[in-house]
Amino acid sequence: MLKQEGYDLMGAAFEVYNVQGHGFLEEVYQECLEIELEMRGIPCESQCRLKLFYKDRELQKRYIPDLFIFDDLVVELKALKSLASDHEAQLINYLQATKKKVGYLINFGNAKELEWKRIII
Secondary structure, three states, X not given: OOHHHHHHHHHHHHHHHHHHOOOOOHHHHHXXXXXXXXXXXXXXXXXXXXXXEEOOEEEEEEEOOOEEEOOOEEEEEEOOOOOOHHHXXXXXXXXXXXXXXXEEEXXXXXXXXXXXXXXXX
8 A cells, every 4th residue: 555655755855864864853864855755856844734523513623744746645754763652642642633645654753764664544
């Protein structure tokens, strides 16, 4: 399910990590990844505000995933020492809100390696 698209995304993410290393803020990695995706011809949208509903009534609260890749992958970026279950739950909420099936949680903050998870619902 969207394996090639995920492979392409992660290739770009590894390139950003190899060039920038760890230690920057999440916003820096997001901008770098957007540039890398553009250079590779990979379509992405940044910081889309998702509408939420309860019984057909629109809520004021909005979810804002970091990126949509290929219009099918939801990407949440972090710049932390390590990922936690709360971060996975955040991505799962984004997947449910968008009705998308595949998401990537990518952490640039780990000093030893790029940390990532592919989540399918």
